[in-house]
Amino acid sequence: MELLYASCVGLLVTCGVFLILRSRTFTVVLGLTMLSYAVNLFLFSSGRLSLNKAAVLGYSSEYADPLPQALVLTAIVIGFAMTAFVVILAIRGQTDLGSDHVDGHTPNKKSTQNKKVKV
Amino acid sequence: MIQNLTFLPILLPMLAGVFLLMPPFGTNKKSRRFASVLLSAVTFLASLALLLKVQADGIQVYAIGDWSAPFGIVLVADPLSTLLVCLTALLGFVCALYASAGDDEKGSFFYPLLHFLILGVNGAFLTGDAFNLFVFFEVLLIASYSLLMHGGDKRNTRAALHYVILNLVGSAVFLIALAILYGVLGTLNMADMAQKVALLQGDDIYLAKIGGLLLLVVFALKGALLPLHLWLPNTYATAMPVVAALFAIMTKVGVYSMMRVYTLIFGEEAGELTHMAQSWLWWLALATIAMGAVGVLASKDLRKLVANLVIVSVGTLVALVAVQTIEASSAAIYYLVHSTLVTAALFLLADLIGRQRGETSDRITAGPPVSQPRLLGVCFLIAGIAVIGMPPLSGFIGKVWLLKATLNLEYTMVFWPLYLLASLAILLGVSKAGSTVFWNHKTKVSETLEQKRVHPSQLVALIILISGAPLMAIFAGPLSEYAIGAATQLHDFNNIKVILSGGQ
Numbered sequence: 001m002e003l004l005y006a007s008c009v010g011l012l013v014t015c016g017v018f019l020i021l022r023s024r025t026f027t028v029v030l031g032l033t034m035l036s037y038a039v040n041l042f043l044f045s046s047g048r049l050s051l052n053k054a055a056v057l058g059y060s061s062e063y064a065d066p067l068p069q070a071l072v073l074t075a076i077v078i079g080f081a082m083t084a085f086v087v088i089l090a091i092r093g094q095t096d097l098g099s100d101h102v103d104g105h106t107p108n109k110k111s112t113q114n115k116k117v118k119v
Numbered sequence: 120m121i122q123n124l125t126f127l128p129i130l131l132p133m134l135a136g137v138f139l140l141m142p143p144f145g146t147n148k149k150s151r152r153f154a155s156v157l158l159s160a161v162t163f164l165a166s167l168a169l170l171l172k173v174q175a176d177g178i179q180v181y182a183i184g185d186w187s188a189p190f191g192i193v194l195v196a197d198p199l200s201t202l203l204v205c206l207t208a209l210l211g212f213v214c215a216l217y218a219s220a221g222d223d224e225k226g227s228f229f230y231p232l233l234h235f236l237i238l239g240v241n242g243a244f245l246t247g248d249a250f251n252l253f254v255f256f257e258v259l260l261i262a263s264y265s266l267l268m269h270g271g272d273k274r275n276t277r278a279a280l281h282y283v284i285l286n287l288v289g290s291a292v293f294l295i296a297l298a299i300l301y302g303v304l305g306t307l308n309m310a311d312m313a314q315k316v317a318l319l320q321g322d323d324i325y326l327a328k329i330g331g332l333l334l335l336v337v338f339a340l341k342g343a344l345l346p347l348h349l350w351l352p353n354t355y356a357t358a359m360p361v362v363a364a365l366f367a368i369m370t371k372v373g374v375y376s377m378m379r380v381y382t383l384i385f386g387e388e389a390g391e392l393t394h395m396a397q398s399w400l401w402w403l404a405l406a407t408i409a410m411g412a413v414g415v416l417a418s419k420d421l422r423k424l425v426a427n428l429v430i431v432s433v434g435t436l437v438a439l440v441a442v443q444t445i446e447a448s449s450a451a452i453y454y455l456v457h458s459t460l461v462t463a464a465l466f467l468l469a470d471l472i473g474r475q476r477g478e479t480s481d482r483i484t485a486g487p488p489v490s491q492p493r494l495l496g497v498c499f500l501i502a503g504i505a506v507i508g509m510p511p512l513s514g515f516i517g518k519v520w521l522l523k524a525t526l527n528l529e530y531t532m533v534f535w536p537l538y539l540l541a542s543l544a545i546l547l548g549v550s551k552a553g554s555t556v557f558w559n560h561k562t563k564v565s566e567t568l569e570q571k572r573v574h575p576s577q578l579v580a581l582i583i584l585i586s587g588a589p590l591m592a593i594f595a596g597p598l599s600e601y602a603i604g605a606a607t608q609l610h611d612f613n614n615i616k617v618i619l620s621g622g623q
Contacts, residue, residue, distance in 0.1 A: 020284070020288065025280065028284060032284065032287050032288070032291075035288070035291045036287075036291060038291075039291045039294045039295055039298075040294075042294075042295055042298050043294055043295075043297070043298040045298075045302075046298040046299070046301045046302035047301075047302075048302075067301070067307075068298075068301070071250055071297075071298075071301075074250070074254065075294055078254070078257045078290075079290075081261065082257070082261070082283075082287055082290070085261065085264060085283065086283050086284065086287060089264075089268075089276075089279060089280055089283055090280065092276055093276050093277065093280050096273045096276045097273055097276060097277060102280065102281070102284070103277065104273070104276075104277040
């Protein structure tokens with residue numbers, strides 16, 4: 001279980017980082033979402049992975065750590081709000097700047113445009 | 120009421136933000152402005168009351184929901200955090216006052232966002248819990264995202280997009296660091312973490328080190344430490360100046376978190392992890408100072424210039440944090456207050472100068488003269504002298520103190536020349552900017568289209584900030600005593616027991 005869990009987190013982080021380094025805002029937002037999924041899983045595992053354990057004291061001799069679950073819940077809520085914000089911002093960037101490139105313009109396109117103007 | 124005083128600097132801005140969204144403040148411009156300035160003044164007074172109480176009774180520990188220290192979240196008001204809370208509240212008040220001259224109408228919800236930002240910053244200063252620190256970071260960040268977009272244009276959208284994406288990645292790294300530290304230490308209360316770090320054995324030490332250094336990445340991003348400083352000049356220069364002035368406190372949140380984490384948790388008594396971040400902090404800080412100084416020389420408009428001055432001040436502060444002696448920390452506390460006030464004042468000044476120069480705006484080139492050269496010139500002179508660190512103002516005292524605090528170090532021979540050269544660069548940059556803006560004219564006064572005067576509330580806000588420099592020099596005695604006291608408390612390991620026992 002540990003191996004599966006760890007490789008899941010690792011794969012999500014890899015995909016997330018790869019997508020964040022792309023040049024279009026849409027892929028960057030996807031990458032951020034992937035990264036936050038990975039982070040949530042990782043945060044959850046910080047209380048150790050276990051099966052069939054109660055989260056409430058007194059109902060079972062062994063219990064799971066309830067704190068990481070609360071932390072993950074908080075992280076999910078915050079991550080959700082932030083993702084919503086960055087999506088809106090990306091849309092606004094697209095309309096304001098006329099391009100969904102993270103720098104507001106595609107570098108090559110601009111240089112060719114400049115050349116045309118010079119000619 | 121009196122035992123809940125610790126919570127007020129967080130509660131009051133939150134209530135203020137909510138009230139300002141509701142009628143009659145939501146619809147009526149005048150009442151909204153009045154209420155906003157009044158409520159930020161109330162927050163400031165509550166912070167001041169907390170400061171006096173901490174001075175009289177020692178550290179205040181407030182357990183939220185009465186869940187005691189290692190299990191629940193505690194707020195810890197010690198001299199350092201209350202001082203910074205007061206500074207934040209003062210800055211909030213000044214910015215509310217300044218914006219009431221018309222900047223608040225350039226977008227929607229300026230005042231509620233301002234109060235939510237103060238809520239986040241105050242919470243980050245007061246909290247004693249690492250995860251709660253993350254939550255307050257997010258509160259202040261989401262307020263800052265919206266404030267950054269306030270009244271913005273296209274350039275602003277691009278800078279905001281970069282800022283938001285960078286900070287979202289930063290938040291993800293923050294959570295990973297917290298998860299590692301919780302997995303190893305089994306607690307998120309900072310005082311409890313400091314106790315448990317010393318007891319670590321075997322591989323756990325390296326895990327804790329990874330967690331601690333990932334935290335460094337996050338704080339370096341928030342505090343704009345090299346190489347994670349690239350977002351700052353663009354963000355601050357494209358935000359509205361009053362927002363940039365308010366943001367002057369935000370880099371300090373990063374520096375403050377470094378102070379807490381690397382002197383309390385990974386400080387003197389952390390076993391094998393003692394001072395683990397020191398060498399990283401030290402060399403990165405020196406590089407930041409150099410980079411900021413180059414930026415100051417290269418800046419083409421006043422707001423970029425001030426943004427680069429912010430980078431230099433962050434570098435200086437982090438260098439002092441890395442030294443980790445009581446004297447260096449007290450110098451850092453004094454310098455922190457000074458640099459926040461003076462950079463905020465310079466952002467407001469750049470705005471006023473830009474408005475009076477028409478199309479030339481705040482670019483450092485010859486242009487139409489400002490319509491109130493004496494007033495703005497004198498203000499610029501005072502703020503300039505303070506930020507360069509020339510006698511007799513507060514910058515000079517801060518500079519002498521920090522040079523004295525770094526006198527007997529291994530690397531003094533590197534730090535002193537570098538810092539003094541950086542000061543020279545600032546001197547050159549600021550004086551060139553000042554003389555170009557105020558003395559180098561293209562057109563005569565009569566030819567300027569319309570005479571824009573400084574609005575009275577803008578003037579009051581500016582004077583409050585500017586007067587910080589001479590006042591901090593006049594009252595340097597009591598202030599430095601306070602800073603030394605705060606630094607002693609910061610380095611005092613016995614405080615952990617006070618925090619864990621709930622302030623008894």
